[in-house]
Amino acid sequence: MRTTEKLFAQLRTHKDTRWLTVWVAGLLCIVLWDLAFLNRPAFMKIIQGFWNTMAIAFLVTLCTLLFAWVATNLLHTLTMRTMRVPYLTLSFALNLLRSVPQIVGVLLFYVLVASLVQKGSLSSSAAIAPFMAVGMGLFIFLELTDLMRERIDHFRRLDFYNAMRVCGVQEKRIVNFDILWKNSRVHILNKLIAVFGMAVFLQCSVDFIISVGLSNNVNAVNLPSTLGSLLAKIDSKQDILALGYTLTHPSYAAHLPFTHLLGLTVAFLIVFTLLCMHHIANGFAERHRL
Amino acid sequence: MNASSYAVRIGAQGRQLVSVDNFSVAANAITFLFGESGIGKSIIAKALYGLLNPAEFDIAINNQPYRDHLNDPWTRAVRHNSFFVFQEPSSHLNPLMKIKDQLREGSLVSTEHEQLILEQLWEKAPAETIRSITNLFPKPYRPSGGEKQRILLAMAFKKISAYTGKDAATGPALFVFDEPTGSLDNTYRNLFLTMLFNRFHEKKFTALIITHDYSIISEVYGSHRDLSPHVLYHELSRTGDATVAVNDFSPQSYLGWLSSITGAKQDATGGKPLLTIKPDFTIFNKKMRVCGDPVAKTPAPLIIGKGETVYLKAQSGVGKTTLAKIVMGLYKAQNFSMDFMDRIIDHTSPQEVWQQEIWGKKAGLVFQHADEALNLQATVQETFAGLPLRTPLTMQGLKQRLEELFEGEITDAFLSKKVAFLSGGQKQRLNLLRTLILDTSLIILDEPLNGLDFASIKKVLALLEKKRRQGASFLMISHNEEIFDAFVEKTKVYYLTAL
Numbered sequence: 087m088r089t090t091e092k093l094f095a096q097l098r099t100h101k102d103t104r105w106l107t108v109w110v111a112g113l114l115c116i117v118l119w120d121l122a123f124l125n126r127p128a129f130m131k132i133i134q135g136f137w138n139t140m141a142i143a144f145l146v147t148l149c150t151l152l153f154a155w156v157a158t159n160l161l162h163t164l165t166m167r168t169m170r171v172p173y174l175t176l177s178f179a180l181n182l183l184r185s186v187p188q189i190v191g192v193l194l195f196y197v198l199v200a201s202l203v204q205k206g207s208l209s210s211s212a213a214i215a216p217f218m219a220v221g222m223g224l225f226i227f228l229e230l231t232d233l234m235r236e237r238i239d240h241f242r243r244l245d246f247y248n249a250m251r252v253c254g255v256q257e258k259r260i261v262n263f264d265i266l267w268k269n270s271r272v273h274i275l276n277k278l279i280a281v282f283g284m285a286v287f288l289q290c291s292v293d294f295i296i297s298v299g300l301s302n303n304v305n306a307v308n309l310p311s312t313l314g315s316l317l318a319k320i321d322s323k324q325d326i327l328a329l330g331y332t333l334t335h336p337s338y339a340a341h342l343p344f345t346h347l348l349g350l351t352v353a354f355l356i357v358f359t360l361l362c363m364h365h366i367a368n369g370f371a372e373r374h375r376l
Numbered sequence: 377m378n379a380s381s382y383a384v385r386i387g388a389q390g391r392q393l394v395s396v397d398n399f400s401v402a403a404n405a406i407t408f409l410f411g412e413s414g415i416g417k418s419i420i421a422k423a424l425y426g427l428l429n430p431a432e433f434d435i436a437i438n439n440q441p442y443r444d445h446l447n448d449p450w451t452r453a454v455r456h457n458s459f460f461v462f463q464e465p466s467s468h469l470n471p472l473m474k475i476k477d478q479l480r481e482g483s484l485v486s487t488e489h490e491q492l493i494l495e496q497l498w499e500k501a502p503a504e505t506i507r508s509i510t511n512l513f514p515k516p517y518r519p520s521g522g523e524k525q526r527i528l529l530a531m532a533f534k535k536i537s538a539y540t541g542k543d544a545a546t547g548p549a550l551f552v553f554d555e556p557t558g559s560l561d562n563t564y565r566n567l568f569l570t571m572l573f574n575r576f577h578e579k580k581f582t583a584l585i586i587t588h589d590y591s592i593i594s595e596v597y598g599s600h601r602d603l604s605p606h607v608l609y610h611e612l613s614r615t616g617d618a619t620v621a622v623n624d625f626s627p628q629s630y631l632g633w634l635s636s637i638t639g640a641k642q643d644a645t646g647g648k649p650l651l652t653i654k655p656d657f658t659i660f661n662k663k664m665r666v667c668g669d670p671v672a673k674t675p676a677p678l679i680i681g682k683g684e685t686v687y688l689k690a691q692s693g694v695g696k697t698t699l700a701k702i703v704m705g706l707y708k709a710q711n712f713s714m715d716f717m718d719r720i721i722d723h724t725s726p727q728e729v730w731q732q733e734i735w736g737k738k739a740g741l742v743f744q745h746a747d748e749a750l751n752l753q754a755t756v757q758e759t760f761a762g763l764p765l766r767t768p769l770t771m772q773g774l775k776q777r778l779e780e781l782f783e784g785e786i787t788d789a790f791l792s793k794k795v796a797f798l799s800g801g802q803k804q805r806l807n808l809l810r811t812l813i814l815d816t817s818l819i820i821l822d823e824p825l826n827g828l829d830f831a832s833i834k835k836v837l838a839l840l841e842k843k844r845r846q847g848a849s850f851l852m853i854s855h856n857e858e859i860f861d862a863f864v865e866k867t868k869v870y871y872l873t874a875l
Contacts, residue, residue, distance in 0.1 A: 244748055245745060248701075249741070249807075251735055252730075252740060253740055253811055254735045255762040255764075263762075269751070
């Protein structure tokens with residue numbers, strides 16, 4: 087009884103938990119509805135697409151964290167050792183990467199993926215998905231790097247940093263354990279929630295764009311099926327058109343949840359997931375007063 | 377002396393902050409309340425005075441809801457008749473209002489003797505000087521911390537004059553001074569005490585003075601002994617995790633201990649100097665000099681021998697901490713030079729010298745503010761991780777070291793406790809121990825007794841003495857002159873002056 091009360095109290099006060107619950111509950115409702123009214127092959131496609139989308143977004147988040155941590159440490163070490171040339175070179179390279187719009191960068195990376203698929207170097211979805219995640223992570227991780235560097239700069243101005251240094255504590259421990267892990271992990275986690283949402287959005291956008299095909303031999307069919315590529319299928323497009331049709335023929339709305347489920351489910355999953363991620367990130371920031 | 381006892385419980389967000397069963401302030405007496413920083417002295421006094429927000433805290437006074445206490449005629453009368461001098465002068469003053477207007481704000485408007493009080497607090501400074509201060513809007517840097525503190529004391533004295541000036545006092549009053557001398561040097565501190573006791577001489581009133589400054593006892597004993605029957609000394613000490621108790625504090629225990637450490641001074645082990653600092657240097661375009669005589673300002677190299685304790689004195693803000701940071705390579709000073717363990721280090725030496733050879737290996741520095749010097753998100757145990765010790769610290773070894781400065785048995789729960797959840801005094805002891813645990817030849821201590829209660833002060837000085845006998849050398853920086861004048865040989869006292 088007390089656990090249930092606690093849970094409800096948490097839902098009332100914690101916006102992030104509330105929206106996480108809404109997301110999971112919304113997904114369950116969709117699954118149940120689709121089980122009842124969507125044909126089996128289409129249902130399996132949605133499950134596969136959703137799973138791939140979430141798995142790749144999760145991998146993107148991990149890659150972002152890894153790249154950002156490495157870049158932050160490299161930049162910090164070069165700064166502390168006053169190694170100007172390597173520092174400027176690395177900063178220039180990172181700023182060059184920053185100058186590329188994320189969606190353009192990911193599209194360019196997909197060209198590389200397409201060529202590797204064409205050469206046969208990448209064949210299975212299990213191999214392509216991590217590769218796609220690395221590509222997306224490359225164009226996102228600088229946002230997290232900036233956050234980590236801001237946190238380090240903030241703590242370097244406090245006595246705490248110098249107090250540990252004069253005690254002989256190693257720089258790498260102060261930066262990685264005391265500043266980033268002990269004092270910034272909530273900030274980093276909040277950013278990673280946003281990165282997850284960003285990855286879902288980028289992936290769906292790019293997959294939708296490339297649905298026209300990347301080369302004569304490679305197209306979206308060769309890549310793991312995602313919500314973006316499912317949305318680009320002709321069936322889904324017709325379902326979305328049906329949605330527009332109801333604007334002029336409102337009485338047709340009653341048919342939508344029964345006869346146009348594939349496209350509507352995919353569109354709903356994308357929008358609903360992005361909306362929930364946005365609220366979860368905001369709620370998390372509010373709860374931890376970031 | 378009548379004294380009502382209060383049981384005060386304060387919590388917030390479901391967590392108990394402090395609980396005391398026997399908090400009392402004697403009527404028509406001056407009560408000094410000592411105790412380590414963060415133990416709950418201020419918050420209990422604020423709760424009693426009716427200053428806390430019942431929406432923010434869960435408070436019960438004598439098991440009654442806080443709202444009842446706020447509406448009690450006693451509390452209403454106290455708030456009407458009295459004054460509460462807050463610990464941090466900057467947060468007490470309104471930055472959007474001139475000081476002279478704040479001196480006449482609210483119930484202060486009707487009181488008299490303002491000019492006289494200001495003149496007394498400024499030691500009869502010209503009226504123009506006082507006017508130039510009262511015409512200011514308070515800013516973080518002007519007036520100075522000491523001047524702001526004296527403004528607050530002036531407000532309190534105005535209210536005391538108003539209260540004691542009445543033919544028949546209407547209702548109770550409680551004048552609370554929370555660290556009223558924290559930003560004052562000894563001269564102004566003594567001046568404040570004299571003004572307070574003079575007014576008390578004329579007519580008795582109830583005052584509570586919250587302080588860490590045990591040397592105030594010597595001043596009261598030396599200059600106001602005739603009022604001893606009306607002066608009480610209490611100390612707040614911890615009895616549980618968030619429970620505290622008020623105990624009588626014997627001034628004799630402090631005075632006796634002070635004379636015992638004076639007698640116990642040991643000669644230095646002598647030999648070749650460990651550290652020699654050239655007396656003149658420039659930092660932030662300010663010429664500084666170390667001298668042996670504060671009046672003549674004759675330059676004298678600061679020399680610390682093996683097993684010696686050296687005390688560096690200077691007025692607040694001159695640059696004692698800055699010199700400590702220069703020695704530790706955190707600041708670069710022009711013309712600076714020191715000979716440390718047969719190695720000449722000067723302003724041209726790169727920071728790698730300190731990083732590779734000195735920090736944690738040959739020298740350590742205890743920073744002034746434990747709150748800022750410690751990682752508050754780390755646990756007690758993690759605070760000691762990563763130190764370059766010759767012998768790795770085991771859990772048992774760490775417990776033993778902690779027991780040297782902390783009371784009672786050190787439990788696993790304490791080791792896993794977040795530093796943020798420790799009291800100010802506990803943080804300071806942790807801050808000290810983190811450096812004292814190192815195997816360094818030199819330790820610089822910047823205000824090592826900050827926020828400590830008497831028992832902890834004794835433990836810290838005993839530990840320093842033990843380390844000194846083992847061969848460690850210390851450079852002390854502290855405003856706590858009475859204690860360190862007693863603790864350190866007179867010949868080992870240096871003065872830092874700005875030229």
